[in-house]
Amino acid sequence: MSVRAKSHRVAPLVAALALLAGACGQGSKISQSLRAPQASGPRILQMRFFRDGSGWLVADRGVLRTTDRGRSWTNVTPPRLRGRALDEVSPIMFFRTRTEGWLAAFLDPSTPTTLSVLRTTDGGRTWRERPLAVDLRGEDPGGGVLFSLDDRNAWLVIKAVSGSAHSRGVLYRTTDGGESWRRLEIPMADAIRFTTPQDGWMAGGPAGGALFVTRDGGLTWQEQVVPGRHPVKPWRTTVALPVFFDADRGVLPVQTRLSETSETSLLQFYVTGDRGNLWLPAGAPVKTDRGGDIFFGGHSMASFVDADNWFLLGEGLQASRDGGRTWSVVNDSRDLRDAVQIEFASPSQGFVYVVRRECPQPKQCTETSELLRSDDGGRTWRAVQVPTA
Numbered sequence: 001m002s003v004r005a006k007s008h009r010v011a012p013l014v015a016a017l018a019l020l021a022g023a024c025g026q027g028s029k030i031s032q033s034l035r036a037p038q039a040s041g042p043r044i045l046q047m048r049f050f051r052d053g054s055g056w057l058v059a060d061r062g063v064l065r066t067t068d069r070g071r072s073w074t075n076v077t078p079p080r081l082r083g084r085a086l087d088e089v090s091p092i093m094f095f096r097t098r099t100e101g102w103l104a105a106f107l108d109p110s111t112p113t114t115l116s117v118l119r120t121t122d123g124g125r126t127w128r129e130r131p132l133a134v135d136l137r138g139e140d141p142g143g144g145v146l147f148s149l150d151d152r153n154a155w156l157v158i159k160a161v162s163g164s165a166h167s168r169g170v171l172y173r174t175t176d177g178g179e180s181w182r183r184l185e186i187p188m189a190d191a192i193r194f195t196t197p198q199d200g201w202m203a204g205g206p207a208g209g210a211l212f213v214t215r216d217g218g219l220t221w222q223e224q225v226v227p228g229r230h231p232v233k234p235w236r237t238t239v240a241l242p243v244f245f246d247a248d249r250g251v252l253p254v255q256t257r258l259s260e261t262s263e264t265s266l267l268q269f270y271v272t273g274d275r276g277n278l279w280l281p282a283g284a285p286v287k288t289d290r291g292g293d294i295f296f297g298g299h300s301m302a303s304f305v306d307a308d309n310w311f312l313l314g315e316g317l318q319a320s321r322d323g324g325r326t327w328s329v330v331n332d333s334r335d336l337r338d339a340v341q342i343e344f345a346s347p348s349q350g351f352v353y354v355v356r357r358e359c360p361q362p363k364q365c366t367e368t369s370e371l372l373r374s375d376d377g378g379r380t381w382r383a384v385q386v387p388t389a
Contacts, residue, residue, distance in 0.1 A: 047091050049345040054098035060087040065124050070384040078126025094146040099123045117179050136160050149194045152177050159189040186216045195244040208238035228254050228268050228281050240295035245307045253295045263291030269324040282324030290316035300341040309347040317378045330378040350374045
């Protein structure tokens with residue numbers, strides 16, 4: 001894999017930890033005022049919103065929750081983490097519902113292999129903490145991924161710190177809501193998602209093009225052929241986790257770069273109706289010159305509300321109302337090219353996290369950012385004020 005190809009995959013992960021501030025946009029395009037330098041605000045590490053207007057934000061200074069589409073926020077940071085910079089703790093997070101959230105982190109330097117796993121089921125008013133002794137067979141832990149399917153079943157990937165190009169780690173599973181965990185082996189340590197207690201998927205790997213499936217809850221994994229993978233230079237193709245709308249129907253996003261010297265990519269969406277045994281193109285591929293990874297490492301640049309309504313940050317904001325068969329441009333503002341994460345809770349209500357970098361002189365760069373909300377399917381956007389603590 002060329003150095004250039006690999007650098008494309010690093011950039012979005014760095015950008016996703018950028019800073020947050022506020023400004024307003026009007027009309028079909030975001031106003032010019034958003035391009036002016038602004039004071040930086042909290043860093044957003046993760047966001048999740050729901051149809052009823054509730055949502056979660058994890059920022060560098062704490063965990064925030066809203067019940068009114070971001071008009072007001074409540075600090076629901078676990079007591080053990082209050083006053084600490086969460087981006088330095090590198091928490092592993094997942095929010096399944098408007099009231100249930102998970103947060104795991106290595107909090108005690110004196111026990112570097114003991115993970116504190118915290119869970120709330122009441123919207124962050126209280127958090128239950130349980131320790132988990134991580135066994136990486138002599139390697140040091142370094143971050144991970146968490147996924148919760150229901151109130152009992154959850155999976156936790158712990159990555160190993162390694163100087164190699166391999167993605168190594170272990171998988172822990174709980175069937176009692178986090179009271180106890182079972183250690184399992186995995187082929188790589190990357191993004192994970194389950195559709196049933198038995199059926200799960202893992203995507204990523206060092207080059208971003210590996211896809212695995214399990215049909216026994218994570219005990220065994222089988223590598224899958226990624227549809228549309230470049231036949232000669234497979235490192236040009238990256239794959240995201242499939243998103244399932246029920247136990248059978250899902251979508252698999254795949255990105256293939258057309259060359260190693262340009263930013264042009266083809267984005268193809270494959271759909272299944274049989275649990276992922278067969279994937280077929282939903283429609284023609286979407287061409288973009290946006291650059292970087294659109295899907296690798298998560299779905300930050302795409303949001304799938306249901307089987308029909310999909311949103312994509314490609315050439316501006318694009319939407320499909322027929323499950324990827326056709327796409328239309330909703331907002332072609334160049335400013336949306338600076339967005340690093342998108343989340344639509346319904347066909348009309350969505351959020352984007354925008355980061356801008358200005359360098360008036362070499363080595364004199366500033367980063368500004370904001371969280372924006374749309375209530376009309378992405379045609380217009382307004383700033384969401386996020387508290388700093």
